[in-house]
Amino acid sequence: MMKKSYAKLEPRTQRGMKTKQKLLDAAEIVFGEKGFHQASIVDITQQAKVSMGTFYTYFESKEDIFRELVMSMQKNMRKAIKIGTQGITDRIELEREGFRIFFQFLQKHRYLYRLFRQAEFVDVELHRSYFETFSRGYISGLQDSMEKGEIRAYNPELLAYCFMGIMDYVGMKWVLWEQQEVTDEFIDELVCFIKNGIGKP
Amino acid sequence: MMKKSYAKLEPRTQRGMKTKQKLLDAAEIVFGEKGFHQASIVDITQQAKVSMGTFYTYFESKEDIFRELVMSMQKNMRKAIKIGTQGITDRIELEREGFRIFFQFLQKHRYLYRLFRQAEFVDVELHRSYFETFSRGYISGLQDSMEKGEIRAYNPELLAYCFMGIMDYVGMKWVLWEQQEVTDEFIDELVCFIKNGIGKP
């Protein structure tokens, strides 16, 4: 399926490192704008202002750079959330802050969204593993809170996927489409729903 | 530039109608399994057991059949939900039944999910219009219920997108990935969360 003669190279020089980063940055823009399948390697190398051959010095294939890109963004995002929510003990506040950081991250990396969504059609494993990794932390956090009696008891996995679905759709609608700044009031209302549901008290 | 002489045809005979349907059925499977970009016209015509040329008797392009397919599935799904929830007045029960029908539909049309998600990368307009159409009905329904005081008052648009996100992610996880039958108990728990939230009473 996938031939290769040059092994993927980890850059050994400063210059090489820079070139590789230029390619990754270019890929983020190109894949984000055109989509993985519509984008071509030339699009990326032109955007990065390097020649076609250079691409294959650092990446094995189109799939390869996509994978590396998506994985690094996932890592960054998880890290941002982790750091931003450090020290918050109250579950509700933690969710509130998590949402805020997620939407902020989305605003900064406008293409992240399309990148993640496409992963499903480029590399199923990549897509699944993202959800598994992300949900794992989420689930165990929720479970803790439930055991401590902080929040109502539900199937924590179900809850995690509900929250992720909400983040996804709200992010899509308001950050990606409407390009509105997601205000604190907006997030407050969202958290209010999560906390209280739609049922009358 | 010059008008096409082999225009896309609406079939004029019974036989033609059948052939077109065979192609649509084949496309559902092929697009669902391989994804739009990985699938080729030949994949579809082989699955439908017709020759390649026949495809172009009824469709203008790969995009064309995809669009027709997605639009017809959207219509069917909305219709199924509409019919299934007719006569239900209680909002919570309506949501419960809506979820049930949605998951059922998903189980029957295993590929619907992937089809819808891909629309974003095939035809942005198609994707947007789906969300707009679907959410419009949802929003106005929620607004009614709020005005009647049946449920808590939130931004109905926000609520609609939350619900849609939940349906999407829960469907993805349990119907698509786990391939579990979504039991009534499962839906009850889901609805319980929507009704009461995670906050302690």
Add this chain to the structure above:
Amino acid sequence: MMKKSYAKLEPRTQRGMKTKQKLLDAAEIVFGEKGFHQASIVDITQQAKVSMGTFYTYFESKEDIFRELVMSMQKNMRKAIKIGTQGITDRIELEREGFRIFFQFLQKHRYLYRLFRQAEFVDVELHRSYFETFSRGYISGLQDSMEKGEIRAYNPELLAYCFMGIMDYVGMKWVLWEQQEVTDEFIDELVCFIKNGIGKP
């Protein structure tokens, strides 16, 4: 190269005759407007308002109808010139009238020009035979006139091809492109050149 299962049919009924003529008329328009290679059988059958299958009742192939069309137009043109110049004995007057009739014919059959020119790229034989037939008569006529001492003596073949080239280019420029009516004065000037040349007396 050319398969066939149905032999070309000479229509046996009035209805058949009409259908065949409709196809020929349609072909004149379609080939004339789009050109042989750009035109499709469907273009012709649609223009003729008959079904695709009907075409093959009367013609063996696309080349076949083109050939029949071109040959019949050639015949008509030659006939028109022959009849129109009957009885003219003076060579110069004969040329004058020949030009007039040719341009008139061109005006009536706007597509004839493109049809003839394309013949070269559809069926070399057809093209050659047209020139041979047309020039044969021309040459022998010129030869007669020379022998009678009516006109200067030249290689009659050379003269014939010069005249044909003139007709072709003048027709192209003024009838086809400019769509001007070719006046008698215009033809007179043309004949004057042919008679006297560009040299000062």
Add this chain to the structure above:
Amino acid sequence: MMKKSYAKLEPRTQRGMKTKQKLLDAAEIVFGEKGFHQASIVDITQQAKVSMGTFYTYFESKEDIFRELVMSMQKNMRKAIKIGTQGITDRIELEREGFRIFFQFLQKHRYLYRLFRQAEFVDVELHRSYFETFSRGYISGLQDSMEKGEIRAYNPELLAYCFMGIMDYVGMKWVLWEQQEVTDEFIDELVCFIKNGIGKP
């Protein structure tokens, strides 16, 4: 819709330049022999002994290379005539030399003829512009000669098109079909006709 990423390239290296020229040379032969519509890209690349993909490194389409080819031949031909007739002041001699060079050029580029004729069915604009450019120079030259009283006064445009028609048809008949060497005697006779016409003195 989406800008092409593999844009047609002007070759940046010597090697590239050579390859492009090989393709142009091959196209001259292939288009000349088979005709534009009967020729395929593969025919051209095989003749040029390069791979199919290479074609698209330098040309956008079959039309594109045809256009470039025809335009460059036109330029060369006009240049050859211009250079060859430089310094000739006598109009009749100028025509004589013009004819000679034209037929010589035709003999060298046997396919030029078919190439030019086909232009009409490939790119109408190209065809027209050729005639306009070519005739423009011709017309103004004739006009000058008339004003100087060197030759009889006619509509110079008419005369130019007559001469072009003669060149075309004589070239077709004797260079292309008969493949005879066009002798000086032959041209002398031609020029004699142009000078003196067919009328008796």
Add this chain to the structure above:
DNA sequence: CATGAATGAGGCTTCATTCAT
């Protein structure tokens, strides 16, 4: 390390022709 010309498999699309009704 960087370059960009060359490759060719793979996919889309057209349309002349056939044939069952």
Add this chain to the structure above:
DNA sequence: GATGAATGAAGCCTCATTCAT
């Protein structure tokens, strides 16, 4: 005679990848 659905060979074009410089 007429119909139009079905066929599939043939051609255009793209672009991921290789490799000589």
